Amino acid sequence: MEEYEPHVIQGNVIYAGTDYEAIIREAEKEADIIIWDGGNNDMPFYKSDLIITVVDPHRPGHELKYYPGFINLLIADIVVINKIDSADHSDVNIVRENIEKYNPKAVIVEAASPVSLEDPADAKHIKNKRTLIVEDGPTLTHGGMKYGAATIAAKKFGAKEIVDPREFAVRSISDTFEKYPDIGKLLPAMGYGDKQIKDLEDSINRVPCDSVLIGTPIDLRRLIKFKKPAVRINYELQEIGRPDLKELITEKFS
Numbered sequence: 241m242e243e244y245e246p247h248v249i250q251g252n253v254i255y256a257g258t259d260y261e262a263i264i265r266e267a268e269k270e271a272d273i274i275i276w277d278g279g280n281n282d283m284p285f286y287k288s289d290l291i292i293t294v295v296d297p298h299r300p301g302h303e304l305k306y307y308p309g310f311i312n313l314l315i316a317d318i319v320v321i322n323k324i325d326s327a328d329h330s331d332v333n334i335v336r337e338n339i340e341k342y343n344p345k346a347v348i349v350e351a352a353s354p355v356s357l358e359d360p361a362d363a364k365h366i367k368n369k370r371t372l373i374v375e376d377g378p379t380l381t382h383g384g385m386k387y388g389a390a391t392i393a394a395k396k397f398g399a400k401e402i403v404d405p406r407e408f409a410v411r412s413i414s415d416t417f418e419k420y421p422d423i424g425k426l427l428p429a430m431g432y433g434d435k436q437i438k439d440l441e442d443s444i445n446r447v448p449c450d451s452v453l454i455g456t457p458i459d460l461r462r463l464i465k466f467k468k469p470a471v472r473i474n475y476e477l478q479e480i481g482r483p484d485l486k487e488l489i490t491e492k493f494s
Contacts, residue, residue: 297327325352377428390455
């Protein structure tokens with residue numbers, strides 16, 4: 241759901257399944273360029289003409305520590321250093337130095353991921369409000385992050401307070417806090433099965449807050465009945481300077 245929903249909203253054609261030969265042969269019938277998206281979990285399953293790897297300066301050094309992320313760094317033709325708008329300058333430099341050391345032939349593209357509100361009028365539900373923040377669960381647990389897009393948005397749009405949900409969490413959400421105590425005051429969305437959604441809904445609606453700030457990859461408002469105003473955070477890639485991806489891709493395939 242997380243992988244497909246953004247593409248569905250944008251009207252992109254998606255092929256998915258386990259027969260990779262069949263998938264690519266079908267895609268070749270209607271596409272000039274095929275994009276393999278492995279998220280942060282896979283190396284390309286196809287022999288690629290151009291490999292683009294994205295690295296995160298909020299987690300400097302992680303690009304060297306994990307498989308297959310490190311392999312994706314080594315084989316990349318282009319490496320995008322994302323989120324330079326919200327990461328520390330020193331951390332951006334650490335990531336850049338690691339790229340230059342381990343893959344000096346890669347072209348480096350810098351980019352930001354500025355957060356925005358799906359509806360600008362929703363700013364009134366954040367400014368000076370006691371806000372509950374719901375972030376992508378895996379990012380906070382085994383992803384090694386202490387915060388996500390909703391946390392950045394809470395600061396940007398002037399939330400009065402981030403409300404601690406831990407004493408109000410129930411069932412599987414409570415279990416997640418016990419297993420990952422470093423999550424702190426952020427509420428993790430851990431899955432989208434019926435039971436997981438029910439546990440998340442009950443946990444959210446038990447928290448005494450003015451509003452809920454959603455930073456998950458999918459729109460939880462489709463799945464959960466919120467008792468408080470719920471605000472969705474968006475973020476999109478914004479390339480900074482030259483070269484940019486459009487130029488590099490055009491040059492490669494023109």
